[in-house]
Amino acid sequence: GESVGLHLPTLSVQEGDNSIINCAYSNSASDYFIWYKQESGKGPQFIIDIRSNMDKRQGQRVTVLLNKTVKHLSLQIAATQPGDSAVYFCAEMGGGGSQGNLIFGKGTKLSVKP
Amino acid sequence: ETGVTQTPRHLVMGMTNKKSLKCEQHLGHNAMYWYKQSAKKPLELMFVYSLEERVENNSVPSRFSPECPNSSHLFLHLHTLQPEDSALYLCASSQAPGSNYGYTFGSGTRLTVV
Numbered sequence: 333g334e335s336v337g338l339h340l341p342t343l344s345v346q347e348g349d350n351s352i353i354n355c356a357y358s359n360s361a362s363d364y365f366i367w368y369k370q371e372s373g374k375g376p377q378f379i380i381d382i383r384s385n386m387d388k389r390q391g392q393r394v395t396v397l398l399n400k401t402v403k404h405l406s407l408q409i410a411a412t413q414p415g416d417s418a419v420y421f422c423a424e425m426g427g428g429g430s431q432g433n434l435i436f437g438k439g440t441k442l443s444v445k446p
Numbered sequence: 447e448t449g450v451t452q453t454p455r456h457l458v459m460g461m462t463n464k465k466s467l468k469c470e471q472h473l474g475h476n477a478m479y480w481y482k483q484s485a486k487k488p489l490e491l492m493f494v495y496s497l498e499e500r501v502e503n504n505s506v507p508s509r510f511s512p513e514c515p516n517s518s519h520l521f522l523h524l525h526t527l528q529p530e531d532s533a534l535y536l537c538a539s540s541q542a543p544g545s546n547y548g549y550t551f552g553s554g555t556r557l558t559v560v
Contacts, residue, residue, distance in 0.1 A: 366548050375448070375536050375551035376489070421489070433502070434549060436489040 344443045351412045353440045355405040355422035363426035366434070367396060367407045371418045379407070379420075409442075417444045449473040452537050452552035460560055461527060467555045469520040469537030475550070477543045478520040480512060483534040483554070495520060496543045527559045 345351045357365070363384040368376035382389045382396045382405075389396050395408040405422050419439040450471045459465050471478065480492040494502035495514040509531075511523040520537055534556050538549040 368551075373553070375450075375452075375538075375553045377448070378548045378550070381548055433491055433494065433543075438486070438488050 341438070342441045342443065344445060345412050347412060347414060347444050347446050349412055351407075351409040351416070351442060353407045353409075353420050353422075353442065355407075355437055357403050357405060357422070357424050357437075359424060359435075360400070360403060361426060362424040364424070365396070365398060365405050366423045366425075367394075367405075368421045368423060368436075369416075369418045370421065370439070376421060384426075412442075412444050414444045414446060417442055448550050448552065450537055450539055450550050450552035452535075452555050454555060455553065456556045456558075458558045458560060459524065459527065461529070463527075464523070464525040466524065467522040467535055467537075467557075469522075469552055471518055471520075471537075471539040471550070471552075473539055473550060475539035475541055476517055477540045478514060478517070479538040479540075479549065480510075480520065480522050481536040481538060481551075483536055485533075489536065493522075494543055501543055524557075527557075529559050532557055532559045 366381040367379040369379050370376045380391045380394050380396050382398050387398050393410045397406045407420060409416055419441045421436050421439045423434040423436045425434050453468045457465060476497050478495045482490045482492055491504050492506045493512045498514045498517055509526050513521040534554045536554045537552045540549045
């Protein structure tokens with residue numbers, strides 16, 4: 333069935349280092365992907381998105397990479413800061429029975445050590 | 447604030463109570479959603495509304511009853527809930543169902559059923 337999951341439930345990095353959060357998806361028909369950040373006590377906040385006709389997209393300190401061949405999505409955060417500590421979710425949309433709805437993975441908790 | 451406001455932020459209710467969650471969006475979006483977020487589980491889509499009409503109900507128990515009186519407001523009426531219904535309930539909106547511009551989430555209502 334369709335699923336969006338993450339390789340690691342937790343990730344701990346040193347402040348200033350780069351972080352890489354990974355996500356695997358199973359629906360090859362998905363054509364739109366989003367990364368969300370959820371801080372404690374808040375709802376998910378949009379970080380960056382990418383469409384299936386692209387393999388890389390950059391934002392401010394963040395980069396999303398999409399590898400459609402292996403159905404893999406990653407979020408790279410440069411110079412990680414304490415304020416980046418949160419749970420990060422990938423989500424996919426498009427195709428199949430989930431068309432029109434976002435399907436979320438379980439999330440990776442990022443902890444930044446000072 | 448993201449433009450999607452949820453009230454109350456916290457709610458404790460007994461299994462025989464009736465309560466309602468409220469969501470309001472000020473973004474001019476035409477689609478609104480209810481999601482349930484339980485510990486260690488992906489976000490689960492509960493209901494989708496487009497232009498005040500319910501377009502999807504993901505097999506949610508009848509003790510959850512949504513209402514969308516207009517495109518800016520969404521309610522979730524709760525009655526005779528079970529302890530396993532304790533979770534964070536998130537409201538989201540988007541320009542349209544399946545809108546490939548992501549969803550904007552509120553901060554959620556933390557519900558505890560005792």
